[in-house]
Amino acid sequence: MQCLQDQEALIPQPRGALPKGCAAAAAATTIGCIAFLSPEGLFGWVAMVILILTLGPLLHGLCLLAEEMLYHSNTRYRGRGLLSRVLPACGLGGKTLLAAGLAGLLLYLAGQPLPHKGQCWKLLSLASVLYALFKSLGVLGPAEVEVSDICEGRKMNxxxxxxxxxxxxxxxxxxxxxxxxxxxxxxxxxxxxxxxxxxxxxxxxxxxxxxxxxxxxxxxxxxxxxxxxxxxxxxxxxxxxxxxxxxxxxxxxxxxxxxxxxxxxxxxxxxxxxxxxxxxxxxxxxxxxxxxxxxxxxxxxxxxxxxxxxxxxxxxxxxxxxxxxxxxxxxxxxxxxxxxxxxxEFCLTPPPHQEMGHPFECTPTAPPRANPINHSEPMSREPTLMLSLDKPQPLKGPVENTDNYQ
CATH class of the missing domain: 3.40.50.12100 (Stimulator of interferon genes protein)
Known part of the structure; x- marks a missing residue:
């Protein structure tokens, strides 16, 4: 039987943001090295790679959208909510569209990094269609860890x-x-x-x-x-x-x-x-x-x-x-x-304290005291709440106690 202090070692904790941090560090390191070694055409290369990575999911999303609109628009979406439900469900969300648009604008401003003009568009088109093909065949499907993370994050288990x-x-x-x-x-x-x-x-x-x-x-x-x-x-x-x-x-x-x-x-x-x-x-x-x-x-x-x-x-x-x-x-x-x-467990109220009189109190050789000292009482104790049964008195009015001299 596992001890109580070892139970937490068995429970899987929610996954954190370490993969995002590792990916960001790797991307920053790679871009920094390329910028240091060959800074010419860096923005064009970055823009083209972003387009390759975004146009492929967008093309795959269009393939999914065709299936949803032809066969599932009424049963799954009740014939409404095209923009609000169907497009995000197919991966055609605003983030992907925005990234592709910004990358296209950056590529247009920075210029094509390849020597021949047609090579850039051939690379973009081939990468997009091959990505959609491999994604549909399951070659580029999500890893088991990603599926588990999605199910845990969305409470779908x-x-x-x-x-x-x-x-x-x-x-x-x-x-x-x-x-x-x-x-x-x-x-x-x-x-x-x-x-x-x-x-x-x-x-x-x-x-x-x-x-x-x-x-x-x-x-x-x-x-x-x-x-x-x-x-x-x-x-x-x-x-x-x-x-x-x-x-x-x-x-x-x-x-x-x-x-x-x-x-x-x-x-x-x-x-x-x-x-x-x-x-x-x-x-x-x-x-x-x-x-x-x-x-x-x-x-x-x-x-x-x-x-x-x-x-x-x-x-x-x-x-x-x-x-x-x-x-x-x-x-x-x-x-x-x-x-x-x-x-x-702990006791919310302390046990009743038995008061003990002074050992020399009320003896023939020692007269009784008005306020006997209890030496058995501890030096400090828990504070207690004292309630008074007296009726509340009115506030005392202001009294003039200053003299003004001309």
Missing amino acids: VAHGLAWSFYLGYLRLVLPRLEDSITAFCATHQSCSPFWSRGSRRLLILIPINANISHKLENEDSNIRFYDNLPNNEIDRAGVRGRVYKHSVYIVLDEHGKGHECTVEYATPLLTLYNMSQESGAGFGEPERRQQVLLFYRTLQDILEHSLECRNRYKLILLNDELQEDPHFLSKAILRHLQQQEKE
Whole structure:
């Protein structure tokens, strides 16, 4: 089982702007070297290269536009929004058109860098059509990293949809009611611990990286025992009157045999990821499943951290149970998180301080003092709020206390 401090090493972080910085540095270095070695015709060469790089995507966008306008304008765009939707969808955006226009203007002003006039236009036309051909054949298709970056940036992954569905359709409904359910459960079960720690009053959500979920926790670990279910929460949902939501209470035994009650369950959307990886038609292999599980964990964590309804009512436990032979790794992981949450608790109000009189107060040899000194009181303490029961008095009026001499 991975330690708590090592969990962050498993979660993929959002991709940054390092490729842009590397590309900008390489372009600046190359242009600087060319300008130093042969500055003649530099602007013409730069303009022609920019035209080659922009005319190719524009020509490929026109090919895509023909398909969209002939067969998909009504079904995908409802016959409207040509300029606002279809053109940007085909890659004919304003940035590409602006770059091509500025490059053409720069080439016209700087002059053609090639000795013969027709060579420049032949190079531009050949580069554009060959780019469109190779792009359509998939030779110049986006890399897997680029596709992943686009899907993560636009929240288009399967994990993003499952995380939002799990939050909006389940966690946001049940977590605000969890505290009341545990209180009602403790009132009706005399055998359970009369005082649950603050950590055990949270819903522990297990997220195994391999997405292989057992429907009964006791089958995974013999130190985990099912105790009972919390009172049902009935919520009217999507036309179903009194839809039932429930949580299960488990007793987790530590190494000394002491039981710890807690509400724990797996994240049910992981069943969807696991079943998708078992279906050949889903096109979802084991590496993709692992990546989606980690993205699910990161997305759900970000969602819950910004949710006021769910704050301090949950705990996500990432289980790296690959290549683990410990039969009690699950119970140890749960106990480790419970102990960590109990250590993070702190008392908002200090315990009542027992006042002690002066040791020499009211003795036959020493008369009582008006204000005895309490030596047991610490030199400094937490500030307290003092309220006065006296009625508010009116503000004192101005008093003339100066003398004017002629």
